[in-house]
Amino acid sequence: MDIKHFINFSELSISDLHTWKEEGGKVAGVYCIYAPIELIRAAGVAQVSLCGKKQAPIKEAERDLPASLCPLIKSSYGYALNGTCPFFTASDILIAETTCDGKKKMYELMGKLKPLHLMHLPHTQQGTAPFEYWMMSLRELEDFLFECSKVKVSAEGLHNQIVLQNKIRNELYQIAILAANEKSPLTARDMLAIQESKSFAVFPDKYLARLTALRTSLATFLKQPNLPASQSLRILMTGCPVGKGSEKTIRITEELGARVVCMENCSGLKGMTLPVDETGDPHEALARRYLKIPCSCMTPNQSRLESIEEMVSTFKVDAIMDMTWIGCHTYNAESTTLQRFVEKKLKIPFLHIETDYSESDTEQLRTRIEAFIELS
Amino acid sequence: MGGAVSDSAHREMWEKLDLDLNAHDALLGVLGKFYGDIYLSQENRLQGAEYLDFVLSEIHGLRIKELQEAKAEGRKVVGSFCVFVPEEITLALDAIHVGLCAGAEAGSDLAEQLIPRNTCALIKSFIGFKLAKLCPFLESSDMIVGETTCDGKKKAYEAFNELVPTYIMEVPQTKSKAAHTLWKSEVLRYMAELEKVTGRTITPEKLKKGIRTANAKRRALQRLTTLRAASPAPISGRDALLINQISFYDEPVRFTAKINELCDELENRVESNEGIAPENAPRLMLSGCPMAVPNWKLPYVIESSGAVIVGEESCIGTRNTRDLVDESGETVEDMIDAIVDRYMKIDCACFTPNDDRLENVTALAKDIKADGVIHYSLLFCQPYLHEALKVDKALQAEGIPMLSIETDYSMEDVEQLKTRIEAFVETLE
Numbered sequence: 146m147d148i149k150h151f152i153n154f155s156e157l158s159i160s161d162l163h164t165w166k167e168e169g170g171k172v173a174g175v176y177c178i179y180a181p182i183e184l185i186r187a188a189g190v191a192q193v194s195l196c197g198k199k200q201a202p203i204k205e206a207e208r209d210l211p212a213s214l215c216p217l218i219k220s221s222y223g224y225a226l227n228g229t230c231p232f233f234t235a236s237d238i239l240i241a242e243t244t245c246d247g248k249k250k251m252y253e254l255m256g257k258l259k260p261l262h263l264m265h266l267p268h269t270q271q272g273t274a275p276f277e278y279w280m281m282s283l284r285e286l287e288d289f290l291f292e293c294s295k296v297k298v299s300a301e302g303l304h305n306q307i308v309l310q311n312k313i314r315n316e317l318y319q320i321a322i323l324a325a326n327e328k329s330p331l332t333a334r335d336m337l338a339i340q341e342s343k344s345f346a347v348f349p350d351k352y353l354a355r356l357t358a359l360r361t362s363l364a365t366f367l368k369q370p371n372l373p374a375s376q377s378l379r380i381l382m383t384g385c386p387v388g389k390g391s392e393k394t395i396r397i398t399e400e401l402g403a404r405v406v407c408m409e410n411c412s413g414l415k416g417m418t419l420p421v422d423e424t425g426d427p428h429e430a431l432a433r434r435y436l437k438i439p440c441s442c443m444t445p446n447q448s449r450l451e452s453i454e455e456m457v458s459t460f461k462v463d464a465i466m467d468m469t470w471i472g473c474h475t476y477n478a479e480s481t482t483l484q485r486f487v488e489k490k491l492k493i494p495f496l497h498i499e500t501d502y503s504e505s506d507t508e509q510l511r512t513r514i515e516a517f518i519e520l521s
Numbered sequence: 522m523g524g525a526v527s528d529s530a531h532r533e534m535w536e537k538l539d540l541d542l543n544a545h546d547a548l549l550g551v552l553g554k555f556y557g558d559i560y561l562s563q564e565n566r567l568q569g570a571e572y573l574d575f576v577l578s579e580i581h582g583l584r585i586k587e588l589q590e591a592k593a594e595g596r597k598v599v600g601s602f603c604v605f606v607p608e609e610i611t612l613a614l615d616a617i618h619v620g621l622c623a624g625a626e627a628g629s630d631l632a633e634q635l636i637p638r639n640t641c642a643l644i645k646s647f648i649g650f651k652l653a654k655l656c657p658f659l660e661s662s663d664m665i666v667g668e669t670t671c672d673g674k675k676k677a678y679e680a681f682n683e684l685v686p687t688y689i690m691e692v693p694q695t696k697s698k699a700a701h702t703l704w705k706s707e708v709l710r711y712m713a714e715l716e717k718v719t720g721r722t723i724t725p726e727k728l729k730k731g732i733r734t735a736n737a738k739r740r741a742l743q744r745l746t747t748l749r750a751a752s753p754a755p756i757s758g759r760d761a762l763l764i765n766q767i768s769f770y771d772e773p774v775r776f777t778a779k780i781n782e783l784c785d786e787l788e789n790r791v792e793s794n795e796g797i798a799p800e801n802a803p804r805l806m807l808s809g810c811p812m813a814v815p816n817w818k819l820p821y822v823i824e825s826s827g828a829v830i831v832g833e834e835s836c837i838g839t840r841n842t843r844d845l846v847d848e849s850g851e852t853v854e855d856m857i858d859a860i861v862d863r864y865m866k867i868d869c870a871c872f873t874p875n876d877d878r879l880e881n882v883t884a885l886a887k888d889i890k891a892d893g894v895i896h897y898s899l900l901f902c903q904p905y906l907h908e909a910l911k912v913d914k915a916l917q918a919e920g921i922p923m924l925s926i927e928t929d930y931s932m933e934d935v936e937q938l939k940t941r942i943e944a945f946v947e948t949l950e
Contacts, residue, residue, distance in 0.1 A: 211906040243694045246672045249873045250907035263873065267703070268669035268691055274706035275691060281699040444675050444689065474903070477637040478676030 146362045148335050150355065154342035155232075155389075158193070161347035162235050165191050171294045174236030174259075175344075176221060177244055178411045179266060181435055183306040183421065184287060185240070186349065189296035194344030195239075196230035197221030198390035200502040209254055214247040215472035216502040217385065222251050225258055232345075233259075238293050240286065242266055244442040245475055262289040270436050270443050280432045303427040309349055311420040316356040317343060318417040323363045325379075325406035325460045328372040331363070333382075333395050333405035340413050341388050377404040378521055379461055383453060383483070384468040384498075385476050386412035391502050394468045397511050403518045407460040409453055410468075415439065418452070441475035449479070450486050457491055464494040464521040466514075471501045494521040531582045534589060538660040544653055548627050549581065552815050559821045563757055565797055567790075569783030570760055576767050580814070584770060585657045591617055592661065597719045600662030602647060603670055604841045604867060605692050607860050610712050612773070613731035614719045619658050620769030621647055621665070624813030626930045628653030635680040636673075641899040642929035643813060644677045651684050658770070659685070664718045666711070668692050670871040671904055688714060694873055696865050705861045712857070728856045732846045738773045741780040742842040748787045749831045750889045753796020754804060755787045758830020759820045765837045766814045798829035803949040806891035808834040808882050808912060810899045816930055819897055819938065826943045832889040834882050835897075840867060843881070870904035878908065879915040886921050892949045894923045895942070922948065 150157070162172065173185050174195040185192045202223025203216060209226075210219055224230040239261040241252040252263055265282045267275030287298055320339060324331040331339075339359070346352035380398060382405050387395065395405050409415060416438045422430040439449035456462065465487050469476040480497045487495040496517040500506055528546075535545060556577060560570075576584070588598055597616040599606070602623060611618040626642070628649020635648055650656040659665070667678035668690040678687050690707050693700035716722055745764060748755060764783070768776055790796070805828045807820070812835065820830055834840065846863040850856040868878035886894055896912055898905040909925045916923045924945040928934055 209910065211903065211910070213901065213906065214903060243873065246871070246903040247907075249694060250870075250904060253873055263695075265693065265695055265697070265700070267693070268675055269689075272691075272710075274703050274710075278693065278699055278703040281702075285699075441676070442672075444669065445679055471639075472903075474637070474640070474672035474901070475676050477639070478673070478680070480637070481635060482679065 146330075146359065146366060147355075148331070148338075148359075151339045151342050151359070152335070154338065155345045158345035158347055159231055159235075162191070162193065162232075165347050166235065171237045172235050173238050173240050173290070173293075174233055175240045176248070177242050178416055178438060179242045179244065179264060179435055179440070180240045181283065181286070181431055183303060183310050183431055184283065184298060185290060186306045186310075187298045187303040188287065188290035189294040190238075190290055191347050192240075192344075193232045193236065193347070194341075195221060195233050195236070196224040198388035198502075200390075202227050202229065203502065210251060213472055214251070215385070215470040216391070217470055217473075218247045218251050220502060222255060225255050238262065238289070240264065244440060245473070247472065260293070262286055266442065267436075268442065268444055270448075276432065276436060279436050280429065283428065283432055283435075300427055303431070304423070307421045307423055307427055307431065309353065311423065313343065313346075313349065313353050313356065314417045314420065316353065316360055318414065320356065320360050320363065321407065321414055321417070322459065323360065323367060326367055327374040327376075328367055329363070330366070333399055333408070334392065336405075336408070337387065337389065337392055337395065337412070340408065375404060377402055378518055379404055379406045379463045381405075381407045381409060381453065381456055381460060381462040381465045382413070382468060383409040383465060384480070385470045385473055386410050387468065388412050393504065393507060394466070394498055394500065394510065394514070397507070397514055398466070398518075401511070401515050401518055403514075405466075407456050407462060409456055411438075411440065414456065415452070418455075441479045446479065450483065453483070453487075454491060457493065462493065464496070464517070465491075466517070467495065467497045469497070469499050471499055531586070534586060535581075535657060538585075538657050539654060540657060540660065541654040544627070545581075545655055548625070548655055552625075555815060555817070559759060559817050560763070563759070563797075566760065567756060567783060567786050569779070569786050572779045572783070573760065573763050573767060576771055577763070577814075580770055581657050585661060587772070588617060588619075588658075588661045592663075597663040597715075598658075598661050599664045599666060599715065600659055601666045601668075602674070603668045604836045605668050605670065605690060605864060605869075606666045607708055607711065607864060609728065609731040609735045609846060609860055610708070610715060610723070611731070612734050613723055613727040614715050614721045615727075616663075616715065616719050617772075619662070620813070621659050621662070622650045622656040622813070623647040624816035624930070625650075627655055629930075636677050639901050640673050640677065641901045643811070643899055644673050646813070646930065648677060648681055648684075651681065664688060664715065666690060670869060671902070673901065692871065694871060696872060701861060701865055704865055705857065708857060708861055708864070723853055725851060725853050725856070728853055729848070729850075732848055732856060732860070734773050734777075736845045736848065737777045738768060739842045739845055741777045741784065742768060744784045745780065745787070746832065746839060746842065746889070748784060748791060751791040751796075752804070752890060753794070753800040754798050754802070754829045754831050755790040755796055757797045758805075758807070758824055758833070759817060761830070762812060762817065762820055762833055762837070765833060765841075766812070768841075769837070770814075801950075803828040803946050804831045804890060804892045805946075806830070806832040806834060806886050806889060806894045807838070807897055808894050809897040809905050809909065810902055811836040811838075812897075813837065818930070818932070818935065819895070819926065819928065822935060822938050823895065823942055823946075826939065826946045828942075828946045828949070831891055832885055834885055836869070839881075839885055840869070870908045875908065879911060882912055883915055883919050883921070886916065887919070891921065893945065894921060895945070896923055896925045898925070898927050900927055900929045
């Protein structure tokens, strides 16, 4: 199993980015899974995720931003300011989105650093008018992409990207299921790297082949007889996105002997079970799929509960940890609803952790998580 | 709000509305004292302030009785939390449009069981008032309308909806053509829903009348804004804020007439060079988040420091009164378009970009001859906290000093606020 390739994926992708750019390819930096990769690729633009998972640049960002914003926004903006994110440097354009108040206002400042397109999301998935509004937003994005790459998106080109990305999402989901097997050698931090890798894939075909190889070797590995089975508590993690640098909750949980077998957040499996319909008008199918993403920016957001319920059963989850960043109003607000749902309907233990990127609460978190694991 | 209230006459009504009578008594008691200290203690007040005192003393009394009587005649009451809910349509359907209680800490502890502790005080307050059974306007409402102006409210309405059915209007986050289209469909959806609730139908005549009534109210408030440009300031900022607050509760035609009378009195004052504060008192403008009744903390602290407030750039202030609906439309379609255009001019920090606000803030500060601006953000209100930094830069460019205040409804920071504001006022003198 070539896990190392995925562990070092973002570093490896920098050389891919160089190759891409040397051949004249354009690069779009994104922050969010609402960025429709199919459309971006169909416009001939490669997509990479931008840095925003570390504490270091936050101080710089606080000169321009309210200190009470979530660490993800402050870190992202800090990286953009201080020039230490190679992906930001490599990006010709930025694609942003109105998922929350903090981000939307931060993007007003970031737009002064690089050409930035703000995708306008509606606040709800219900009704025709919000959907039309979102369709219009994607059309505007397409115009913006054209200005950058001069590549016109064709229906066929978009269709091909849809098929490819559907396969990638499906492989990632299948890998997550195998990795959650009680006999699987993969840790949550391995899975974090694998799931994070999707946002740095400069060459999607090559990436898909790597994923398929990983899934096959993992499946083969698991077929071996007499593998030891883990008895650890199986935890589903949900809430705000986590990545390399902001994974302290996962690290602590694993150090305490529990297993994070499933990550429902947008850096994990959110949207992985939502394929784009491959029949019919590709633009409309794309808009429908992206609007279905169960993000807390939507009201109501019932499908997040449904998605979690499904994952609890698929991944044989014993307990749920909801990790939200301080200052993230929407995920923090959903935590109350989610807790009631998990305790009353799913009848499994639930723990809400509100934290930031600093290490100052590490010991306190350890105590809380330890108690939670003991009681679960 | 306190002693003057003919409590016994209203108790039966409050009981019918299922208010928590003991908690409500306690609330009115505190508010009565608060009002006495902050309002009745002012010297040289206008005669027209009697209207304000009366409305406020009967805000949970006679006004609620009026609502109940209107309801008995088959009219409906619409409760809202935001200036985006188009009052013109409510009025055109012969319904009553009221703002809902959101300016006090009462019930906030209960609210924290449903929404995060680090939610702004305004949101906690309206949830708290419902849970603690303290708001007779809420309990009188036939339709409660929320809106997606910020993350906190948008998600709080989900929790609120479990307590009482809440209709949500989708406010877009920008002012593009697509956003106008979306907002128009939302205005039409509100109209259709309210037609259902009231059992009445919109006609061009009724809508025209609704537009005129709402515009007349805004014109009276614009008149007040203009008169406050005079030096010495003819009215205290506290009283002006109260007028804006009452505009969300009282019957609009009566309110307009009373405020125009009050403005006549102000005109006389201005002519005879009479002021509420000395001519050399530093003139401050408030800018930022709305101050709902009875959130008078900051104005009180400011005016106790020797300054006078001459303008409020907020939803309970010029943001709600600056723009009128064009009155020339003859068909429902034309008038709806005019309403859509007017509401899309609101320079709420929920929009991106929202550069109009920077222009509006600086223009107002100059118009009313403000020596300085106090930017007020509720704790955890990310849109206004963010814009505070931009407003500061825009004002600096015009040579107008600004102080940024972040606070909530509690009294814990009053001393700290006093110190900061007094220091700021000193630099202006």
